[in-house]
Amino acid sequence: xxxxxESGPGxxxxxxxxxxxxxxxxxxxxxxxxxxxxxxxxxxxGLEWIxxxxxxxxxxxxxxxxSRVTISVDTSKxxxxxxxxxxxxxxxxxxxxxxxxxxxxxxxxxxxxxxxVTVSS
Amino acid sequence: DIQMxxxxxxxxxxxxxxxxxxxxxxxxLSTWLAWYQQIPGRAPKLxxxxxxxxxSGVSSRFSGSGSGAEFTxxxxxxxxxxxxxxxxxxxxxxxxxGQGTKLEIK
Numbered sequence: 001x002x003x004x005x006e007s008g009p010g011x012x013x014x015x016x017x018x019x020x021x022x023x024x025x026x027x028x029x030x031x032x033x034x035x036x037x038x039x040x041x042x043x044x045x046g047l048e049w050i051x052x053x054x055x056x057x058x059x060x061x062x063x064x065x066x067s068r069v070t071i072s073v074d075t076s077k078x079x080x081x082x083x084x085x086x087x088x089x090x091x092x093x094x095x096x097x098x099x100x101x102x103x104x105x106x107x108x109x110x111x112x113x114x115x116x117v118t119v120s121s
Numbered sequence: 122d123i124q125m126x127x128x129x130x131x132x133x134x135x136x137x138x139x140x141x142x143x144x145x146x147x148x149x150l151s152t153w154l155a156w157y158q159q160i161p162g163r164a165p166k167l168x169x170x171x172x173x174x175x176x177s178g179v180s181s182r183f184s185g186s187g188s189g190a191e192f193t194x195x196x197x198x199x200x201x202x203x204x205x206x207x208x209x210x211x212x213x214x215x216x217x218x219g220q221g222t223k224l225e226i227k
Binding site for chain 2: 046047048049052060062063096101105106107108109111112113114
């Protein structure tokens with residue numbers, strides 16, 4: 001059974017970089033047809049897609065965050081990572097690691113439990 | 122960017138009722154539309170994909186319809202466990218979500 005586990009800092013200071021790791025178990029992160037992504041949810045609000053990456057390393061990001069976000073794959077650790085730079089209080093959210101089915105633009109069929117990241121000094 | 126609008130924002134119904142949630146896009150999606158259920162404090166759960174395809178393991182009380190720019194999620198025979206927030210999501214061009222519909226079971 002595929003499982004995704006987020007690990008993050010919990011608290012990040014404004015203007016710093018948020019780094020989140022997503023450990024994958026039950027599947028190889030770079031196997032043919034593997035597609036991964038990150039989605040966030042500010043407290044009490046809706047869902048926002050951040051970006052996604054294919055097993056070949058091709059990445060795609062939402063336009064509003066594109067200048068600040070990078071998603072990458074670490075095959076040695078079977079995990080992928082999110083980096084979001086120059087954070088502000090507006091980046092406070094629960095961050096979810098997800099898997100896309102079938103393509104990097106496929107429906108999300110697996111979600112991690114999510115981890116709350118708070119931006120505050 | 123594709124904008125998604127759900128209605129209503131909140132909904133209250135009784136056990137055994139049928140409810141319908143609508144999702145509209147500002148451009149055509151064909152049928153690249155999914156529905157998710159989110160219980161407070163938990164990750165969303167995929168209910169339907171490609172507008173009307175029921176995800177494996179999901180109750181047949183959930184159904185979806187629509188194509189183009191207007192879609193509906195219908196829940197038949199409401200159960201207490203259906204109390205949640207429901208989101209539509211387009212995956213025609215990248216991804217975007219509706220703002221959510223909070224369903225309360227009376």
